[in-house]
Amino acid sequence: MIKTLYSLVFILSFGIAATSFCNSDISSNIIKQNDEIIYTVTIASSSPKIAKVNASFSLKDSLLYMDGGAQHLPDRWATFVNNLEVTNTFGEPIKTEQLTAAQWKIHASSGERINLTYEVKLDHEDHEWSGGIDGVAYAKEWGVFYTGRSLFVMNGEDRTRILVHFILPKDWKATTPWEYLGDNNTSFVVSSLTELTQSMFFAGSHYEFSIKRDDFELIFALGGEQIISDKNEFEALAEGVFDYYIQLMGGIPNPAPENKFKKVVVIINPANVTDGEVVGNSISILIEENGDQMSEMISRFIFAHEFFHLWNGKSFTPVNEDMEWFKEGFTNYYTLKSLHHVGFLNDQSFLAVLNNLFYQRYINDTGVGQLSMSNGAEKHGHWGLIYGGGLFVGISQDMIIRKATGNKKSIDDLMRQLYKKYGGTNEYYTLAELQQLMSELSGIEQTSFFNEYVKGVKEIPIADYLNLIGFDAKINNQQLVISKKESLTPLQQSFIDGFYGK
Numbered sequence: 001m002i003k004t005l006y007s008l009v010f011i012l013s014f015g016i017a018a019t020s021f022c023n024s025d026i027s028s029n030i031i032k033q034n035d036e037i038i039y040t041v042t043i044a045s046s047s048p049k050i051a052k053v054n055a056s057f058s059l060k061d062s063l064l065y066m067d068g069g070a071q072h073l074p075d076r077w078a079t080f081v082n083n084l085e086v087t088n089t090f091g092e093p094i095k096t097e098q099l100t101a102a103q104w105k106i107h108a109s110s111g112e113r114i115n116l117t118y119e120v121k122l123d124h125e126d127h128e129w130s131g132g133i134d135g136v137a138y139a140k141e142w143g144v145f146y147t148g149r150s151l152f153v154m155n156g157e158d159r160t161r162i163l164v165h166f167i168l169p170k171d172w173k174a175t176t177p178w179e180y181l182g183d184n185n186t187s188f189v190v191s192s193l194t195e196l197t198q199s200m201f202f203a204g205s206h207y208e209f210s211i212k213r214d215d216f217e218l219i220f221a222l223g224g225e226q227i228i229s230d231k232n233e234f235e236a237l238a239e240g241v242f243d244y245y246i247q248l249m250g251g252i253p254n255p256a257p258e259n260k261f262k263k264v265v266v267i268i269n270p271a272n273v274t275d276g277e278v279v280g281n282s283i284s285i286l287i288e289e290n291g292d293q294m295s296e297m298i299s300r301f302i303f304a305h306e307f308f309h310l311w312n313g314k315s316f317t318p319v320n321e322d323m324e325w326f327k328e329g330f331t332n333y334y335t336l337k338s339l340h341h342v343g344f345l346n347d348q349s350f351l352a353v354l355n356n357l358f359y360q361r362y363i364n365d366t367g368v369g370q371l372s373m374s375n376g377a378e379k380h381g382h383w384g385l386i387y388g389g390g391l392f393v394g395i396s397q398d399m400i401i402r403k404a405t406g407n408k409k410s411i412d413d414l415m416r417q418l419y420k421k422y423g424g425t426n427e428y429y430t431l432a433e434l435q436q437l438m439s440e441l442s443g444i445e446q447t448s449f450f451n452e453y454v455k456g457v458k459e460i461p462i463a464d465y466l467n468l469i470g471f472d473a474k475i476n477n478q479q480l481v482i483s484k485k486e487s488l489t490p491l492q493q494s495f496i497d498g499f500y501g502k
């Protein structure tokens with residue numbers, strides 16, 4: 001559905017550009033002005049938990065609405081919206097009626113330019129959210145976090161140039177995934193309503209840093225004393241992981257033409273529990289305060305995992321849900337490799353995570369032996385089967401290919417092939433193609449592997465595949481126990497280095 005909307009926006013924006021090109025300068029200016037949509041978000045230091053929003057645009061129809069979500073609240077996102085008022089360009093009030101499900105009807109005709117004002121009260125933390133507060137909205141002493149869907153009231157669908165200005169307390173800034181408007185770092189240009197609502201931002205006195213490669217920017221917002229004191233570690237980790245992925249793939253993320261992005265925001269704050277969420281090109285991470293090593297590991301893992309999806313997920317995308325095991329599981333494998341590559345994991349902790357986090361979730365998943373991992377709709381109910389099973393398919397295929405080619409080829413080649421073929425296109429890969437590419441890389445037909453472990457329901461004999469390359473792996477009391485053989489040939493050592501992502 002999102003893809004359809006993107007194509008629609010693309011066609012419409014192209015249409016509008018073509019029209020204004022044909023008109024004279026004056027009339028194109030009028031068209032532009034009349035079509036311009038401007039949001040101003042004001043937050044005062046005296047009441048940081050209130051965002052005053054002012055929006056000005058020409059009506060496409062008589063409905064104001066907020067994006068989907070907050071389904072468990074009768075008024076959805078409108079639960080937090082107060083004092084919504086609409087006036088015409090002369091400042092005269094326009095009658096507005098609140099409907100259900102975060103919608104309002106306005107008594108004005110389409111084409112009329114209006115001014116909309118309302119307030120959003122940041123009380124979202126007073127409610128329960130099944131996915132956690134990291135994908136909703138919250139306040140910290142040093143600023144406020146919003147998702148676009150929790151803040152913006154919209155009209156129409158085909159908006160192509162949306163200006164967002166922030167008016168903030170004097171030591172505050174706004175860290176967003178949107179393009180800057182000129183040199184002013186509190187004004188942004190957003191290319192569609194989808195980009196506006198499918199995004200997250202942090203406004204406050206937090207610490208911000210950014211990493212640029214070519215014309216791609218990764219921008220971080222770090223909050224809280226503890227996290228800011230680790231800023232050098234975060235910066236080194238992010239640069240190391242970013243460079244590892246670029247080198248692996250052969251380039252920066254290259255999504256479909258109508259979903260081009262040049263900037264990704266990563267917002268990290270302390271909380272009671274470690275959690276992470278991705279909306280559009282925004283990554284939100286919460287790290288448990290005074291958490292143990294595991295929670296520290298998971299927060300880094302979330303970052304490296306979500307970041308890899310900019311390639312595996314956004315630059316090359318499966319045609320349907322049958323390949324969630326590949327999208328999530330291979331991403332997990334490269335997440336571990338990248339964290340080893342930058343030195344956050346060593347051989348021992350890599351293997352510990354493989355058993356404790358993944359093998360345990362896999363082997364204790366009731367879907368193993370019952371369901372096929374190509375059942376992508378089960379990804380939330382059967383995390384172990386799909387995220388863990390997919391990782392074990394990745395490792396097995398990597399071992400098969402390395403062994404068959406004397407370490408000349410690996411699933412790194414598969415990643416590069418998919419990136420090269422599908423990056424920057426609107427085409428999608430299929431399950432049959434993955435099977436074919438893996439067979440070609442090893443030179444060994446993988447039909448029975450796929451029929452048994454991917455399309456079929458059989459448990460993957462992961463220890464056998466690890467033993468192909470010089471490991472001594474076994475399953476002992478439902479634990480995946482892995483050690484290196486006592487003496488390794490140089491070739492076996494190179495297989496193992498490849499496995500770790502060295």
Ligand SMILES: [Zn+2]
Pocket residue numbers: 305306309327328331
């Ligand atoms: Zn994922």
